Amino acid sequence: xxxxxxxxxxxxxxxxxxxxxxxxxxxSAPMVTKNDPTLMFTNAGMNQFKDIFLGxxxxxxxxxxxxxxxxxVSGKHNDLEEVGHDTYHHTMFEMLGNWSFGDYFKKEAIFxxxxxxxxxxxIPEERIYTTVFEGSSEENVPRDDEAFxxxxxxxxxxxxxxxxxxxxxxFWEMGDTGPCGPCSEIHIDIRDESERAxxxxxxxVNKGHPQVIEIWNLVFIQYNRLSNGNxxxxxxxxxxxxxxxxxxxxxxxxxxxxxxTDIFQSIISRISEISGKQYGVKESWDxxxxxxxxxLRAIAFSIADGQLPSNNKAGYVIRRILRRAVRYGYNNLExxxxxxxxxxPVLADVMGDTYPELRSRKDHIAKxxxxxxxxxxxxxxxxxxLIDKKIEELGKGKKKVLPGRTAFELYDTFGFPIDLTQLIxxxxxxxxxxxxxxxxxKSQKERSRKDAAVDAGDWTVVRETGETEFTxxxxxxxxVLISKYRTIKIKGKxxxxxxxxxxxxxxxxxxxxxxxxxLISGTEKIAVTDTIRENNSIIxxxxxxxxxxxxxxxxxxxxxxxxxxxxxxxxxxxxHFALRSVLGKHVEQKGSLVTPERLRFDFSHFSKxxxxxxxxxxxxxxxxxxxSNSINVSEGISMTQAxxxxxxxxxxxxxxxxxxxxxxxxxxxxxxxxHVGNTGSIGIIKIVSEGAIAAGIRRIEAVTAARAEEYINExxxxxxxxxxxxxxxxxxxxxxxxxxxxxxxxxxxxEKLQMQSVSVIVTELEGKxxxxxxxxxxxxxxxxxxxxMLKTIAYQIRKSSENTVLVAGSEAAEKxxxxxxxxxxxxxxxxxxxxxxxxxxxxxxxxGGGGQPFLATAGGRNPSGIPAAIKKAEEYIKKLx
Ligand code: ATP
Ligand code: MG
Numbered sequence: 001x002x003x004x005x006x007x008x009x010x011x012x013x014x015x016x017x018x019x020x021x022x023x024x025x026x027x028s029a030p031m032v033t034k035n036d037p038t039l040m041f042t043n044a045g046m047n048q049f050k051d052i053f054l055g056x057x058x059x060x061x062x063x064x065x066x067x068x069x070x071x072x073v074s075g076k077h078n079d080l081e082e083v084g085h086d087t088y089h090h091t092m093f094e095m096l097g098n099w100s101f102g103d104y105f106k107k108e109a110i111f112x113x114x115x116x117x118x119x120x121x122x123i124p125e126e127r128i129y130t131t132v133f134e135g136s137s138e139e140n141v142p143r144d145d146e147a148f149x150x151x152x153x154x155x156x157x158x159x160x161x162x163x164x165x166x167x168x169x170x171f172w173e174m175g176d177t178g179p180c181g182p183c184s185e186i187h188i189d190i191r192d193e194s195e196r197a198x199x200x201x202x203x204x205v206n207k208g209h210p211q212v213i214e215i216w217n218l219v220f221i222q223y224n225r226l227s228n229g230n231x232x233x234x235x236x237x238x239x240x241x242x243x244x245x246x247x248x249x250x251x252x253x254x255x256x257x258x259x260x261t262d263i264f265q266s267i268i269s270r271i272s273e274i275s276g277k278q279y280g281v282k283e284s285w286d287x288x289x290x291x292x293x294x295x296l297r298a299i300a301f302s303i304a305d306g307q308l309p310s311n312n313k314a315g316y317v318i319r320r321i322l323r324r325a326v327r328y329g330y331n332n333l334e335x336x337x338x339x340x341x342x343x344x345p346v347l348a349d350v351m352g353d354t355y356p357e358l359r360s361r362k363d364h365i366a367k368x369x370x371x372x373x374x375x376x377x378x379x380x381x382x383x384x385x386l387i388d389k390k391i392e393e394l395g396k397g398k399k400k401v402l403p404g405r406t407a408f409e410l411y412d413t414f415g416f417p418i419d420l421t422q423l424i425x426x427x428x429x430x431x432x433x434x435x436x437x438x439x440x441x442k443s444q445k446e447r448s449r450k451d452a453a454v455d456a457g458d459w460t461v462v463r464e465t466g467e468t469e470f471t472x473x474x475x476x477x478x479x480v481l482i483s484k485y486r487t488i489k490i491k492g493k494x495x496x497x498x499x500x501x502x503x504x505x506x507x508x509x510x511x512x513x514x515x516x517x518x519l520i521s522g523t524e525k526i527a528v529t530d531t532i533r534e535n536n537s538i539i540x541x542x543x544x545x546x547x548x549x550x551x552x553x554x555x556x557x558x559x560x561x562x563x564x565x566x567x568x569x570x571x572x573x574x575x576h577f578a579l580r581s582v583l584g585k586h587v588e589q590k591g592s593l594v595t596p597e598r599l600r601f602d603f604s605h606f607s608k609x610x611x612x613x614x615x616x617x618x619x620x621x622x623x624x625x626x627x628s629n630s631i632n633v634s635e636g637i638s639m640t641q642a643x644x645x646x647x648x649x650x651x652x653x654x655x656x657x658x659x660x661x662x663x664x665x666x667x668x669x670x671x672x673x674x675h676v677g678n679t680g681s682i683g684i685i686k687i688v689s690e691g692a693i694a695a696g697i698r699r700i701e702a703v704t705a706a707r708a709e710e711y712i713n714e715x716x717x718x719x720x721x722x723x724x725x726x727x728x729x730x731x732x733x734x735x736x737x738x739x740x741x742x743x744x745x746x747x748x749x750x751e752k753l754q755m756q757s758v759s760v761i762v763t764e765l766e767g768k769x770x771x772x773x774x775x776x777x778x779x780x781x782x783x784x785x786x787x788x789m790l791k792t793i794a795y796q797i798r799k800s801s802e803n804t805v806l807v808a809g810s811e812a813a814e815k816x817x818x819x820x821x822x823x824x825x826x827x828x829x830x831x832x833x834x835x836x837x838x839x840x841x842x843x844x845x846x847x848g849g850g851g852q853p854f855l856a857t858a859g860g861r862n863p864s865g866i867p868a869a870i871k872k873a874e875e876y877i878k879k880l881x
Contacts, residue, residue, distance in 0.1 A: 007094075007249050007263045008353060010121075011067055011096070018065035018098050018118050020110075026060065031069040031092065032307040038175075041071040041302075044241045045097035046219075052101055053179045053221060053238060062103035067245060068095045068356070068644045069301055074317050081423070084291030084328065087210050087257030091321060092298035094245035102236030104668050106184075109239045111220050112149040113186060118154075121252055124157060127189045127210075133171055133182035134164035139231060144170075144182045149221070160202055169206055170220045179221045179234065186216040211256060216243040224493045226814045259290050263350065267293040275333040287608075288332035295325035296343050297351075303365045304357040309372050320417050323367065323376050327420065330380055341366040358716060381412030386422065391428050393740055400429075404436020411437070412444065421835045427535070433678075464547045465501035472504040472515070472674060473633075476557040480519070496542040498526075504557050505540055507533035511592035512569055512673040521551035522788045548729070562674065564596035567682045567704040569629075570664060570675045571621065572599050574685065575702060577667040578620035579603055582613060588648070590697050597707060598688070602699045609690050610699070617700075617880050621685045621771035628680035629665035636663060642670055662753040683770075684708045754789065761785075764797050765806070772877050775826065776804040779870045785810040787817045787857060794821040805832065805840075807873040809866035816845040816863040820856050820873065827853045830878065840876050845867035 005013070015025045023178055029048035033039050039047065051057035071092050072079045083090040099107070102182045112739045116167055117123045130151045135143035143164065164170075165185070172181040189201035191211045215813035221238040223231040246258040253261050259268065259279075272278050277285040299309075302318045307720040308318035321342070325395065329335035344366040352359035402425055410416040465483040474492035480500045487494055498519070505528060506579050508514035514531035519540070530541045572592055579587045583605055591602040609617070634645070636658045646668040649663050662671040664679050676682060686708035689701045703711050719732060728735035765778045778797065782790065790808055797806055806821040818841065820834040838849050847860020 005121075005252055007245075007261060008705060010249055010252055011094075011245065011354065014096050014116070015069070016088075018112075020062075020450070020469065021063070021098075021112060023065040024061035028094075030305045030469075031071050031301050032305040037175065040074055040317065043069070043070050043072050043075070044068070045095040045242045046099075049099060049101075049240070051173070053174065053240075059099075059101040062101050063099065064101070065098040066099060070095050071298055071302070072172070073298070073321060080321070080324075081426075083294050084287045085168055087259060087290070088213055088244075088247055088250070090246060090258070090294050090297075092301055096243040096245050096248070097241050098239070099238035099241070102238060105142075105217075105237050106146050106220050107150050107238060109241060110147060110154065110184065111215060113218060113241070114151075114154040117186070123188065123251060123291075125881045126157075127190065127201070128155075129161055129163060129187040129202055131163045131165040131170055131182075131185045131187070131205065134166060136167060136171075137579065140444070141171075141182070141223075141231065144184070144220075147182065147184045156477070160200070163202055165206065169741075172217075173225060173466055175872075177225050177227050179223070179230070179238070180225050181220045181222040181237075183217055183219040185214050185218070187212060187214050187549060188249055188254060190417075196671050200487070201797065206563070208553040210605050211249060213249065214244075216241060233864045259293065264290075264293045266350055266729060267343055267346050270332070270343055271329075271339075272340050272341060273642075275335050277333045284332045288328040291328040292325045292333075292340070292343075295321050295326075296340060296347060299325070299340070299369060300344060300347055300358060300365050301355070301568055303368050304355075304361045308368055308561060311475045316417075318833075319372065320419060322372050323380075323417065323420060324423070324809075326373055326376050327384075329378065330377070331384070334375070338370055338383075340373050341370040344369065373601040379414040379416075383410055383416050386410065386414065387416075388558070389426055389455045391425070392429065396428060400431060402430060402432045404433040404438070404440055407432050407434075407437040408440035408444070411441075450581055457487045457489075459484045459486045460549070468500055469502035470504075470506075470538065471502050472506045476559050477503045478502060478504045478555050480553050480555045482519075482546070482553065485546060485549060487845060494547065496526075496530075496544060497531075498540040498542060499537055499545070500540065500555065503531075503538055503540070504555055505531040506557075506562075507531045507538040509533050510573075510671060510673050512565060513558060513596070515557045515562055515565075518556045520552045520556060521548065521553045523548060523551065525844045526553075561596040563676075564674045564705065564707070565594060566674050567672045568596070568599040569671075570679060571625075571668050571682055571685045571702060571704045572601050573662065573664060573667045573675075574621040574624045574679065574682075575599075575617065575687075576603070576626070576669070577600055578617045579605075579700075581620055582616045598701055598703050600699060600701050602693060602697055604694050605697055605698050608692070609659055614687055614690055618685065618687050622634070624665055624667070625679045625685060626681045627665060628678050629667075630678045631675050632663040634661040634663075644750075663773065681705075686711050686714075756788070758792050758796055765793070765797070765808070766801075769804075772874065775802075775830075775877060776801065777807075777863045777874060777877060778804060779807040779873070780809075781866055781870075782808055782810045784812050785817075786812050787819075790817055790819040790857070791855075794819055797821065798823065798854070804839075805877060806875075809845075809870060811863035811866070814863070816847065816866055818842065818845060818849065818858040818866070818869055819845075823852050824854055830880075832877075837876055839872055841869040841872045844872060 003381065015876065016202065019025055029042055031042050033042055033047070034622060042048070052059045069092065072093050079089040080091060083091050116130070118125050132151065133149045135141055142378060148162055151162045155161050159219070170183050170415065171180065172183045172398040188206045189212045201212055219240040221240060222234055224234050226232055241848060246261065246263055249261040249263055250258040255261055258264070268279050270290055271289055277289070279286060279289050299318060299322050306614065307314050307318055309315055309322055325340060329339060344362055348358045348362045387410065394400070394402065402421070406417060407421050410421050411418055418437055425432050460471035461484045462482045465481065471478050477730045480502055482499050483499050485496060485498045487496055505515040505517065510533065517528050519526040521530060524547050526542050526544045526546060528540045528542055532539050532541065572594055576589055586604060588604045591603055593600040639659060642659050642661050645661055647670045659670050660672055662669050662675060681703045685702055685704050687700055687702045688711060691699055693699045725733050726732070726735040761782055765780050768780055769776050769778050782793065790810055793808060794806055797804065802823045804823045804824045808819045810817045816836065820837045822832050832855040833853040835851050835853060836852060838858050840846050842858035842860060845858065845860030846862040846865065848859050849858025851857055851858060
């Protein structure tokens with residue numbers, strides 16, 4: 001017979017039951033985690049006991065039970081999208097659990113779970129199914145017979161009730177390494193009799209059926225996963241169980257949905273009261289009522305835990321949940337006023353007994369929610385309209401992906417978090433261009449960084465001329481008029497911005513730097529230091545001043561720089577084409593920079609280019625140079641035409657209605673840049689470096705024409721210089737090899753000689769050994785030995801003798817070195833420390849030092865103090881004994 005229990009009574013029964021089995025009942029840990037970098041929110045009862053399982057902490061008792069506030073909205077467990085749409089997943093839920101830390105194991109865990117559910121709560125056993133781990137031959141883990149046999153004893157008719165599950169459902173792991181083990185789940189079939197007669201419940205276990213659901217998971221931690229992937233049995237075995245409290249309530253209260261239990265009912269009634277929408281009338285209302293009642297708990301508990309909604313990390317997750325609730329209200333329940341905050345008192349009533357923080361922080365929670373709701377509602381209306389319009393447009397164009405720019409606009413202007421946009425699109429069977437969105441985010445950050453440093457004056461309009469015409473594809477000089485100008489201050493430095501009626505100056509874009517040059521009138525000459533583009537305007541930058549803006553000007557582009565830039569830009573196209581020809585069609589442009597000095601080209605490719613590949617690419621590009629291909633430009637053509645010509649769209653570029661296609665032989669690219677008339681004028685392309693800049697993205701740098709000539713000459717002349725230095729007559733490589741071999745031989749020779757002298761010195765020192773109270777005391781001055789050499793000597797002595805103290809000094813390069821070595825036996829048995837001795841004697845050489853008990857060194861500026869230092873050490877040892 002099923003008991004009729006209120007939720008708080010049920011929770012209490014669970015505690016009472018496990019208390020009767022000698023469990024210590026502990027409070028829930030906070031839901032917002034503070035010190036775990038791998039976890040933002042508690043997502044399972046075991047989180048707070050992680051350190052105990054890892055052996056880093058002692059438990060408060062061997063048997064523990066509790067109810068834990070969990071939130072599953074990020075990371076490994078993310079149920080957010082299900083919530084509201086199904087009837088048994090929540091964002092925030094309570095997980096009831098019992099734990100054994102090296103105490104009881106499978107038998108007790110299973111029998112008690114059974115006793116609690118069947119005997120105490122009266123859940124009919126014919127509605128229960130359990131699962132056990134089927135085993136894995138690969139891992140050498142057998143089927144969990146122990147658990148299987150325990151369950152067999154529980155059921156009066158066990159046939160078809162105990163199912164085997166795979167690693168996915170029935171093997172729990174804490175992480176890639178660490179504690180793990182098989183688990184056993186308890187599932188309950190809450191379907192009506194008639195339904196159950198039609199289809200046996202075991203066919204629906206773990207199949208996502210809303211009325212055949214998992215309520216309890218018993219984890220048996222018996223292995224440790226090593227970093228090599230192997231499993232090692234744990235000396236102390238643990239039990240970790242988790243039961244969804246809301247689901248248990250649903251079962252016990254005979255409901256088909258956890259939202260129908262008393263946990264949610266009064267909250268849902270309150271929302272109905274406010275919105276005038278009843279539960280159980282309309283699907284879209286029901287979903288919203290479930291979403292809101294669920295999210296309210298997640299938000300309120302987080303705020304109570306001290307986590308306010310914010311722009312990043314955990315705060316952002318909370319903000320997202322809150323906004324999801326507001327959106328469902330707004331969309332499905334037509335709540336245009338803030339209302340979530342009005343639900344807080346009901347929640348505090350329902351749950352405040354168990355979680356008193358809700359009651360004590362009630363007003364604070366409501367205030368925070370009201371503020372968030374108000375600001376989000378303001379922008380939501382506008383944003384939703386925009387999204388609807390965009391979805392309609394996508395539908396008309398038979399497109400499936402919302403452009404990143406639109407997603408960004410929604411984010412930037414309407415405060416739509418990107419995942420909210422994603423969610424809305426997903427609900428409409430569409431998706432969002434996330435990469436594009438991120439690119440917009442990045443450039444916005446860039447812009448605001450730049451903007452922050454710029455103090456722009458107002459434009460002085462000289463004459464109305466409309467949009468600037470760019471004449472630079474054809475000319476590098478032109479007669480122009482100033483349409484407007486202004487002064488701006490960048491980080492305190494003033495400069496001039498000039499816009500012309502037309503201009504031959506190329507404005508920085510597509511990776512190509514802007515032109516420089518002069519604007520010359522009859523009376524003045526203004527130097528243009530750069531040309532940039534801002535919202536379709538071509539802006540000439542200058543450090544100078546304009547005296548007569550009304551004059552006619554002659555615009556002159558720095559021709560040499562322009563030509564050098566053109567060489568590099570065309571070379572970029574040729575290298576791109578060569579890379580695709582040599583490496584394959586997976587090569588795509590990922591970015592580029594074209595300056596007068598050099599070019600940089602980033603592309604997708606997964607491994608380092610070999611020397612041969614680099615040579616091939618370079619040779620391929622240079623062949624195209626020598627073919628003297630003339631430029632062939634098609635302007636104002638459609639994207640489709642461009643594709644037919646073989647042009648590839650460039651990385652992340654946004655093109656207008658029509659495009660410009662630049663061709664050199666077989667190389668075809670969409671490009672707005674300025675190029676050479678004929679590839680022959682590049683002369684030569686020389687790749688100077690190749691490397692990785694990100695996973696799967698490589699960068700090539702190259703120089704062309706005169707710069708390539710300089711580069712090659714420089715390389716040749718360094719080889720020539722080396723040839724002269726080595727007096728090499730044959731192949732320089734042979735000479736270098738020979739030199740290296742000689743060098744190695746000499747090094748070995750030196751080492752040998754040093755070792756010889758070390759043994760001579762060691763013998764000498766040992767010859768001078770004196771016995772002080774039974775300790776062999778060696779000391780002496782070793783002429784011109786380095787500190788390193790002193791150490792070698794000490795180690796040599798340490799190897800071959802016990803019961804010895806060595807004090808050696810040396811003078812090298814006008815510095816004094818001291819070393820003290822004490823045999824291990826003396827360190828251990830007589831407690832003599834080299835470090836202590838060195839402290840005593842270092843002052844004699846005007847220095848300081850330290851070390852370990854068996855070896856210590858000091859350096860100082862007074863070599864003449866070495867004999868005194870040795871004397872002092874001798875005294876020290878005499879006094880010790
Ligand atoms: P499910 O398949 O239902 O998502 P799970 O395998 O993710 O469950 P566990 O991680 O084993 O569940 O968690 C233990 C128990 O916690 C489950 O048996 C269930 O009763 C409950 N539970 C898990 N996720 C939720 C949730 N989002 N809302 C409510 N209860 C949950
Ligand atoms: Mg889950």
